[in-house]
Amino acid sequence: MLIKILFTVLISFVAYSQDIQEKVNMSLQNCFVKDIQIDFEKLQIKNELKNSIEKKAGQKFFSNEVYLYKIFIGKKLIGYGLLDNVYGKSLPITFLVMYDNTGKILCSEIIKYREPYGGAIQSKEWNDQFKGKNMESDFVVGKDVSGISGATISVNSVTKGIKKLTLLLNEIISK
Amino acid sequence: MKHFILFSILLILTQSIYSQDYNFFEPKATIAGYGELHYNNEKIGDAPSKAIWDFHRFVLFFGYSWSEKWSFKSEVELEHNFVKNGQGELELEQAYINYHHSDLFGFNVGIILPSIGLINEYHEPPLFFGTERPVYHNLIIPTTWFGSGASVYGNINGFDYRLMLFETLNSDKFTFSQGIRGGRMKGYKTDASRFLYSARLDYLNIPGLKIGASFSFNNAKGDTTNVDVTITEFHAKYEANNLTAIFEFGNISYNSGELRASRGYYIDLGYNIASFFELNTKIIPFVRYSDINTAAETFSGGDNEKRYHFNEWMIGLNVKPIDNIVFKVDYSEQVRKLDDRKSKFINFGVGYMF
Secondary structure, eight states: OHHHHHHHHHHHHHHHHTHHHHHHHHHHHHHHOSOOEEEEEEEEOOHHHHHHHHHHHTSOOSSSEEEEEEEEETTEEEEEEEEEEEEOSSSEEEEEEEEETTSOEEEEEEEEOOOSSOGGGGOHHHHGGGTTOOTTSOOOBTTTBOOOTTOHHHHHHHHHHHHHHHHHHHHHHHO | OHHHHHHHHHHHHHHHHHHHHTOOOOOEEEEEEEEEEEEEEEEETTSOOEEEEEEEEEEEEEEEESSSSEEEEEEEEEEEEEEETTEEEEEEEEEEEEEEOOSSOEEEEEEEOOOOTTTSSOOOGGGSSSSSOOTHHHHTSOSSOOEEEEEEEEEETTEEEEEEEEEOOOGGGOBTTTBTGGGOOTTSSOOTTOEEEEEEEEEOOSTTEEEEEEEEEEEEEOSSOEEEEEEEEEEEEEEETTEEEEEEEEEEEESSSSEEEEEEEEEEEEEOGGGGGTOSSEEEEEEEEEEEEEEEEESSOTTHHHHTEEEEEEEEEEEEEETTEEEEEEEEEEEETTTOOEEEEEEEEEEEEO
């Protein structure tokens, strides 16, 4: 009995701390729909590229690496996912952007939001605005991206974050 | 049992290595702030005009996050740049502990801001039109309204809620000319025998739109008066495709005393014309209409219900070279209902947030 209880506690602890990874997997499955295989790697961004993208987007990267998911059906590469963080007012916002194999955004999702204000940024409706955008898009709040009253900082921050990843993905594809 | 322990150790070890991969949080202090310098020129009726410079607000935000769930947030404000003998104010506008359990539920406790109207909680200068905050947010909803309290909040399917227990108002300080404004206790040794109860609900799942309402009740008390106050307020803001449109309406009812109701509304319409020229700077001309009556209903009736009733037209321009900096200019005319007395205001200013 004791073992059973211990085991349950242990599993629920593990399940809880894995929520980001689980949510990422679920989002990738939902976005690409079919039976996909996912290749994961931590991508180190070279300094020169990092600086140039940061300048274009007007925002620093959270760290020197982002998480890259390559999506395959069989042996065919059909798309990508990039997981990164930006700062809201004071806490990191973890978000995932999913692309087709030409660098066009298919889906975007906030994986974890930690701030007490501005949680509406997680809505499907807000994130759906990024569908179809690519590196040529403006990514300007109030212009091609709608704001959220009460979530100004988070909206600006995530929009720049998605622009950064989109520019980065273009470099990954053109390699 | 032995196997179980081994398995557990293995699982915890791999887990801790693994979970670090996805643990992006680290304890961190945050500094932020905002401020605004104003030029105010007013001409009330036939009186000569008067112009002043006023560094209206200088605010520093300081916060610390111990964990993803527990954090501290604070805002200290210096108003009018200089404090002496009743001039200027130094205020602790926010200082609270926040527990963010999940999107569905969190709470905070300390010096907090009532969630009433669009501006009280989100009052940084780049976020509203006009050099000064809308007159509605001075006379009907008295911003910045802060004090001791606690609230629970969360978001369910696009509905954002907040329920609040907040310090009482002082009913001795209610006036015809400013409604409940003078009754705010600002967290200073407030009577703890009663509360203001407040509930707010917003819907946010239409991109660019925030629409909601709040309802608050307080059995307010002073040394000589005791008044039931009910604040009902509706707000909507649409901001997308270069367009900004805002509507707010508020009604305050008082169950005893001379003053029986304060009421007002305003409408804002603005458009970012820089979008025609593909500029990154936002250039937003706007127009505002306000109708305010802080003594909309009185016990005795008569002229008092017209003396504090005015409407106001404002035209202005907000220019934002970047989203965190705004230059503002506006012109407005107020007409008092009682005698058609006209007042004119020219304001300009600069504001920032970071």
